[in-house]
Amino acid sequence: MRPLRALGAAAAAGILTLAAGCGGSDDGKSEGAGKAVTVQAANGAVTVPAAPKRIVSLAPTHTESLFAIGAGAQVVAADEYSTYPANAPKTKLSGFKPNVEAITKYNPDLVVLSNDSDGIVKALEKVKVPVLLEPAAATMDEAYDEILDLGKATGHAAEAEKVTADMRGKIQQIVAGVPQPPAGKRFSYFHELDDHLSTVTSKTFIGQIYGLFALRNVADAADKSGSGYPQMSAEGLLKANPDLVFLGDTKCCSQTPATVAKRPGWQDLTAVKKQQVVGLDDDIASRWGPRMPELVKTIGDAVQKATAAA
Numbered sequence: 001m002r003p004l005r006a007l008g009a010a011a012a013a014g015i016l017t018l019a020a021g022c023g024g025s026d027d028g029k030s031e032g033a034g035k036a037v038t039v040q041a042a043n044g045a046v047t048v049p050a051a052p053k054r055i056v057s058l059a060p061t062h063t064e065s066l067f068a069i070g071a072g073a074q075v076v077a078a079d080e081y082s083t084y085p086a087n088a089p090k091t092k093l094s095g096f097k098p099n100v101e102a103i104t105k106y107n108p109d110l111v112v113l114s115n116d117s118d119g120i121v122k123a124l125e126k127v128k129v130p131v132l133l134e135p136a137a138a139t140m141d142e143a144y145d146e147i148l149d150l151g152k153a154t155g156h157a158a159e160a161e162k163v164t165a166d167m168r169g170k171i172q173q174i175v176a177g178v179p180q181p182p183a184g185k186r187f188s189y190f191h192e193l194d195d196h197l198s199t200v201t202s203k204t205f206i207g208q209i210y211g212l213f214a215l216r217n218v219a220d221a222a223d224k225s226g227s228g229y230p231q232m233s234a235e236g237l238l239k240a241n242p243d244l245v246f247l248g249d250t251k252c253c254s255q256t257p258a259t260v261a262k263r264p265g266w267q268d269l270t271a272v273k274k275q276q277v278v279g280l281d282d283d284i285a286s287r288w289g290p291r292m293p294e295l296v297k298t299i300g301d302a303v304q305k306a307t308a309a310a
Contacts, residue, residue: 039153043121043133051155052110052130056103058095059114061287062134063088065147066112068163068290071154077106083283084291100124110153136288137205143288144168163290170293175212178300181307188216189244190237190271191285192260195253197232204228205288206248209296213303218242238265244278244302245271251282274309278302 035050056077057063063082066075075088079095082088093102095113098120103111104127111124112132124131132153137143144164151160181187189210191200199219200206207217207228218240223230232240249255257277260266271277280298284291 037152039132039149041132041149042135043116043131046130046132046153048130048132048153049109052108052153054107054109055154056093056106056108056111057082057113058093058098058103058111059134060084060095060283061136061289062112062114062146062150064287064289064291065150065163066154069147069151069154069156069159071150071156074154076108077103100127104129112150112153139205140171140208140288140292143205143292147289167290167293171212171296174293174296174300178213178304179307181214181303182310185310186214186216187243187303187306188218188240189246190218190232190240190242191246192249192255193229194249195255197234197237199230199232201228201230206285209292210299212296213299215244215299215303234263234265238269241268241270243270243274244276244306245269246285246299246302247277247279248282248285250279255279274306276302276306276309 036047037050038045038047040046051074053074055066055071055075057066057075058079060079060082063075063078064084066072067085067088072085072088077091077093078088079093080090081095082090093099095115096117098113098117100120100123103124108129110130110132112134113120114133114135116133121131121133132149134146134149137146144167147164148157148160151157191206191210193199200217201220201223202208202211202217210217218237219230219232222232222236245260247255247257247260256279257272257275260277261272266272278298280295284295
């Protein structure tokens, strides 16, 4: 992984509750038995014992990835938002306000996290606990590379290679199966993070996924700070009049196509009139892990429906 990036305001708002050029595996092969490995993470070169047996995951995305690559049995504790898979050992540990004493009670031989809140990385390193800092991915390639990092660190490099290859293949197949919109038509969209109209731009991880379908993000012009996570005004959104609206706040804020249709002025939006408001699973839409193809499939289905109706 390349050096740590800022997570952005939206991460705190929902992306992690509610995306590197990572160092990853050198050759995609699992390391030899009993041999420590070195992984290039955002906190530098990290030496990890071979096939660590007591992993603590403080990020829902990484918990999903660890289970997907076959390292689930090695995870002894996961943070409070690690809701998937169902058998993940979810605890009261916080990835936002991590506590060294609470983490070390699990006697971890590896801690995986996505942000360095309150200097937790150095605090854990001080007590000789290996830490992999794998921040929120900014691109799809970074998402894949983080899974490869976890594979190398846990003795599941081959499985991680297979997971990422399967992800790439599924996504390519989904995109290829969606017909192009009519000539000269490029659908616009709005991705909602919460019911205050917090959103994402094209330069974010989520925006890149929408970019697979050549969709135009109506929030790009609203990002005056360049953070990638602006908050649109109600007036600005109504004026932009997106063809498609995707709700990434169905769980956190109980938003649905029916509830947003009742907002002032929304009855006149193209997306509402054409029934092109799509509810997403908040978790799948905010995590940059193995379920990414499911988000791509939902978006692709919506684009295909809009194309058929155009």
